Amino acid sequence: MKMLAYRFQALARYYFRKMTFRATNYPTRLFSLTRQTKTIEFLKTTDCQVIAEIGVYMGATSTEFAKFLNGRGELHLFDFEDNVLEVTRRLNEMGYHNVIGHGNSRKIMDSYNWSLMKMIQAHKEPVFDYVFVDGAHSWAVDALAFFLTDKLLKPGGYIDFDDYDWTFKDFCFPPFRKMYTREQIETPQVGLLIDLLVKRDPHYTEVTQNKIFQKNRE
Numbered sequence: 001m002k003m004l005a006y007r008f009q010a011l012a013r014y015y016f017r018k019m020t021f022r023a024t025n026y027p028t029r030l031f032s033l034t035r036q037t038k039t040i041e042f043l044k045t046t047d048c049q050v051i052a053e054i055g056v057y058m059g060a061t062s063t064e065f066a067k068f069l070n071g072r073g074e075l076h077l078f079d080f081e082d083n084v085l086e087v088t089r090r091l092n093e094m095g096y097h098n099v100i101g102h103g104n105s106r107k108i109m110d111s112y113n114w115s116l117m118k119m120i121q122a123h124k125e126p127v128f129d130y131v132f133v134d135g136a137h138s139w140a141v142d143a144l145a146f147f148l149t150d151k152l153l154k155p156g157g158y159i160d161f162d163d164y165d166w167t168f169k170d171f172c173f174p175p176f177r178k179m180y181t182r183e184q185i186e187t188p189q190v191g192l193l194i195d196l197l198v199k200r201d202p203h204y205t206e207v208t209q210n211k212i213f214q215k216n217r218e
């Protein structure tokens with residue numbers, strides 16, 4: 001009996017620790033590994049040399065960005081630290097050494113917005129030619145990400161959003177039901193941010209419908 005109680009306590013401790021350390025506001029595993037064909041095809045028509053990817057997951061698109069740059073310029077990757085370290089390591093192994101990782105923790109209120117703040121702190125002038133935004137897909141995180149990215153994007157540069165129509169209801173991750181209202185789960189939040197913030201901003205011109213926008217050259 002004593003042995004059983006001990007085992008139960010050990011199991012409870014294991015799961016408590018596991019839940020505490022893995023607590024996250026975003027799933028650690030996704031099902032999609034899609035390559036962003038539209039993004040890469042468009043990028044090939046430009047001479048962008050400093051690219052940022054916000055939300056890299058396993059690096060399918062990061063790899064395409066690295067191939068496009070082919071050692072020139074810089075590729076900045078933003079995501080949770082574990083993802084960034086893994087993708088950066090893999091790209092380095094492939095011979096791409098122009099990759100700069102910006103990882104953040106999995107604390108509930110942490111995001112790439114903290115890393116973007118640090119970049120603004122470190123650079124008085126805009127640094128990016130191209131920013132691909134494919135992260136949290138939420139108004140709460142990405143409306144601020146747009147504001148911060150705008151400070152870092154050069155005039156004439158591009159901001160590219162994935163998933164204009166995507167909603168949280170397309171995705172089975174139970175914590176989302178605690179984090180968002182039903183209205184927020186059913187509303188495409190990237191679409192909201194594009195319609196209300198980007199399209200209404202006179203400094204931006206739409207170049208690919210609901211996706212790629214160019215920052216005007218003043």
Ligand SMILES: C[S@@+](CC[C@H](N)C(=O)[O-])C[C@H]1O[C@@H](n2cnc3c(N)ncnc32)[C@H](O)[C@@H]1O
Pocket residue numbers: 025026030033034035036053054055056057058059060061062078079080083104110111112134135136137141
């Ligand atoms: C759709 S995936 C990115 C896919 C990737 N761009 C590609 O094309 O393969 C979204 C990414 O956003 C990241 N993300 C979501 N919320 C985040 C947060 N609060 N902080 C950092 N990264 C976050 C996730 O870890 C995930 O890797």
